[in-house]
Amino acid sequence: MAETQGRVTLWGIEVFLAAAEEGSISAAARRLGASPSAVSQQLAGLEGALGAVLLDRGARPMRMTPAGAMFRRHAQTILNAATEARAELAMADLSGLTTLRLGMIEDFDSDVTPRLLSAMAGELRGCRFLLETGASHRLLDLLDARALDIVVAADLGAETPDAGEWMEVHPLLAEPFVAVAPPGTGDLLDLPLIQYTARHHMGRQIAAHLARQNLRLAHRFELDSYHAIMAMVAAGAGWTILTPLAVLHADRFRDAVEVRPLPFAPLMRTISLSARAGVMRDMPGNMAGLLRPLLQAQVVDPVVARLPWLKDALRVV
Secondary structure, three states, X not given: OOOOOOOOOHHHHHHHHHHHHHOOHHHHHHHHOOOHHHHHXXXXXXXXXXXXXXXXXXXXXXXXXXXXXXXXXXXXXXXXXXXXXXXXXXXXXXXXXXXXXXXXXXHHOOOHHHHHHHHHHHHXXXXXXXXXXXXXXXXXXXXXXXXXXEEEEEOOHHHOOOHHHHEEEEEEEEEEOEEEEOOOOOOHHHOOEEEEOOXXXXXXXXXXXXXXXXXXXXXXXXXXXXXXXXXXXXXXXXXXEEOHHHXXXXXXXXXXXXXXXXXXXXXXXXXXXXXXXXXXXXXXXXXXXXXXXXXXXXXXXXXXXXXXXXXXXXXXX
16 A cells, blocks of 8 residues: 655644745744744645645745645635634634734733733633734734734734735724923924834834924934833933823833923824734624723723823723
8 A cells, every 4th residue: 555645734834834925944933933943844744745845945035836836825725714713613612712823012011911811811711822012013914924813003004005905903092192201391393303213103104294294303313112212301302202002101201201292283093903804703803892991991091090181082992
């Protein structure tokens, strides 16, 4: 009797898709949290099971062979079906969900994320939670690449023009931008602006708004750390434009700065929970339902108690 070929596994398919999208074994390994040797072994096993070479490892970046391009369409369908089945089973019996890959913006690190995970852990007792924190654009890229199941991040608007075709979105929080200045500052526009980095969506959103106001504000510093920006404002180096979440994130500086409305037209952003459309069934909506009261208690109520003028602008949606 002839020896049978190896078996095609979901893990092998996920490894193949990651390698095909990243263009290298090492990048796929970083994305999957695995070693390069484990990724190579899975690819070799999958190619052996299919009897075809899927990736040209000699190319830089690594690219799919014609067989790989053909298999990729089936691979994505298989993984989507597996994720949908996992979510559907979990809805019938929450203990059936074994892994949830969740992305959360850094703004929620200290208060919201730990409470959300605790609440979910109580219901999904057999589930392993894989948490990724970072900037909104990076988390949404990982969702698009199927490296995360659910993401809580700021809406990117025009930066994701095709998002409506593949993503379901559950709005959570409407948040205004605010001015943060040294106490007792007069006209903010007379001070240099300490700018949030334009490498992140929030920084680009702020820069675009300033351009719409025909403002060219002097700035020497462009930083990607809330704590560093708030520390410089507290030291009197200038003023900045952030959100209440950012100010809350760097709360130890709250007595050393003054939070005010913007000295020009208001600017808003929305924080939403997003998932691939039709894949996780009711789970994204259920999770959004858990998050809204948490955001009310941990973000809206304490900020509005301190800054009552934000009552109508900062709200759960």
